[in-house]
Amino acid sequence: MNCKSSLPTTILSVSLLILGAGCAHVVPTSVKPTAMSAGDKLPLNAALVLNKDLADYKYEFHMMGDTWVYRFGEPLQDYARRMAAASFQRVDETSSAEKAFANPSADIVLVPRAVKADESTGLMAKSKVNLTLVIEWTAKDRATQNTVWLKTITADASEVQGSVFSGSKHLAILMQKLFDDLSTKTREAFQNAPELRAIAH
């Protein structure tokens, strides 16, 4: 085998090596607000805590030396604002629990927390990507600081992975599905919480 004939093999090997080197990919996480059915608003004033932990929350998925970074902070804050606004008569936003407890007009202190996320996927374009995001909501009585309601919401979404050319489109669909599922389940949880209704009446 001469030098010329071994060139394609060398190019292929080098390409594979380059492709195999670790890369970080930032997954776009912008989502549209989920359309929700109108429901009762609880006659409570809620102090919503959107702290740094939520704002900075990200999930990293590692596979074969590559890392996919999901920066969930911004969409989670938007989701939390929408859920609280849709469920309570009045919402005051704060950046810490201390500030929320110091708010004399608040009945309850509402704290959303990102617990964890996980993903499963294959290597091929038609592989399904399954994404799970776990969010916990805690409602505390402002006066006693007792936990009056705690709910863990597990949101799931699946979407085809897509090729090099269509992957971004499918990831955007996956994110939208995930936040639609999260919003629907959260809205339902607020609507069906006897613990919160008991405080309101």
Next chain:
Amino acid sequence: MWLSSCKICAAILSLTLLESGCGTAPKLPDYRPGATAPTARIGRDAAVEISLDPFIERHRTEQFFGIDAVGKGIGIVFVHISNKSLDRTLLVEKKNFELVPVGAAGGQTANGNKIERGTGGAQATAWLGASMASLGGLALIGFASSSISHSTEVQRNFVGKEMPDQTLAPGQAMEGFLYFTPVPKNPGWIRGAAVKVNLTETKTRQPLVMSIPLSQ
């Protein structure tokens, strides 16, 4: 030159063939028992009923978790809790479920090592990852692809099935799985073991403590 081109073509063709039908990550089935399983152990008091069903059969862990969890030292317990009280809301948190093996303190193995509670998937996928690391070459890409998709789904599935932390209002019920590691790598890990449960009544902050044996 011709021979070399043939080799490249063969490699591309192999990859194409291997891609078809490989790499999907089928979701593992949900566990929805219609009634209390015969293997479940039940703890009761006036306010609450807690059913614990340890998954010690290999076929059940493979069916619902995609791995032989018993063989890997992961203790899986299905929990169902009903609030039977009329006016007490209970706070249920995973951190307040402790595995107590026979002859040991809560949260420790018999030889004093700490038993962790958490996503058992991490340990399972670490094992799968070690198997993957020993693979190489184009001919193994198909196998590697399906193994990766399986291992990532095993871990995600553990996360999705884990028991949630929540408050439980009167008349409500909840369920989910708890994971304990490490436990002895055989079904005997439940023998003489119990789960110590500590729930809190939200209004008075009074604890409700119960110890439920995992075996008869």
